Amino acid sequence: MSNLLEIKNLRKSYGDKVVLQDVSFNVPSGAIVGFIGNNGAGKSTTFKAVLELIHKESGTVKLFGKENLNKEVKLKEKIGVVFDAINLPSNLTIKQLGKVFVKVFDSWDQNEFERLVDIFALPRNKKVGSFSRGMSMKISIAVALSHNAQLLILDEATGGLDPSSREMVLDELGNFVKKDGCGIVLSSHIMSDIERIATHLVIINEGKITLNEEKDKVFEKYAFVDLDNDQLTLLNQDIIIAQRKHGALFTVLVSDKEKLPSGIVAQTITMEEISVFLTGSE
């Protein structure tokens, strides 16, 4: 599987505050990467660095195998972006947006845009600035899906959607990624969305990647174990992903429950639990 996006050792700081520290992960073709982290963990900053909206300090970002997005303008045709707010010209209607984007994108597909506007039940003659958050997200997603992009970068794109709209959006994203050579990186706080559509999980905490793994592997092999100090010393260090202390006991996330010493009981994990565990402090 080729990588649509490759991020290697990405670093960014504002003054003394390091906001991204050696961030590395890939978005392979055919994958939906769930990018998880608390507010301020570095998700949006990572996306901004990928899109060259901010200047990275070090590290490399390759999109479709190429660096320097601002000079490889044609690559941007292949990238659909949705930020956590509408970010479209607020004074324009959907009708006008269609006319604008047909002039901006060589690959603009007006029929696909019309189809998405219809299924998302969006009003064509209302200014997008007056849209609710849910409607704003839907029109932003419709735009991102209407120029034959191969990579979608979605920052909290499912936030603010009602359950039925979320279903529709997730279905569309699922259909998108089935197309040849397409992939998605999706940040979200809604773990059910990630659990439903992601193929890979990347968790970021305080600017550092704490987990980068295929989702199926996580649910198949990863486990939580509660251990005392003596049991902890018996544990193979290579399988320890993270640990937290609760009084005299440690809760440890291990990457291979098969390698646990006998007698230690592995607990099954949920998306919510793993997210909370890896995005918390310690």
Add this chain to the structure above:
Amino acid sequence: MKGLIYTNFSLIRKVILVYMLIGIGIAVVMLNVIGSEALSLSMVMVCIVIITPVWEAIKVEALSGYNKYVLTLPVTRRTVIQSYYVFFFLIVMIGIILFVSVLYVHGLFSMISIDFSLYRSITLAILAMLTMGGIIFPLIFMLGEEKSDFILFLSLGFMALIVNLVRVGVEHFIEQPPLLKFNLDLLIHVPFIYILISILIFLLSYVTSLAIYRKKEF
């Protein structure tokens, strides 16, 4: 760039029509009250009114976050800056064409005649507007699009100062010995000097804006 300019026009389409009507009103009033003595001033006033929506468009883009989103579209930062400058230039030209049209219609019913002095007025107006835009754009990209109202106010003063300095300076220099031999005419040659200075200011501003915008983070 076509798409970006179209976006800007779409954003202020209705507002610009309103401001054009206001501009026509101002032109008619100034021509009737002051007459042809203040042709340049009247033209500059009309242009200032007509370019006002340009800053509104930039502000709307910034407030809606489109100024960040636009960089995810298949355009370079250079193209974004170029689109603003071209858009501004087009609006200035619309303002001048509008004023000259009003002047022409007004001339049919009054004693104001259209002669060579009109070219000087037009070039002075172009100098004033390109200077104003030339000051505003780099400041907007440096201080933030949201502060465009304050920047507009600030640049009005600087524009008046620079234009008057250029006007007085050019008129002074063409009468100095080294240039006297060229026998430069105030009505024929000086307008070209104004145009050259306008282009120089606008280009310098463009290069400055581009340098600022390339470093800008969103």
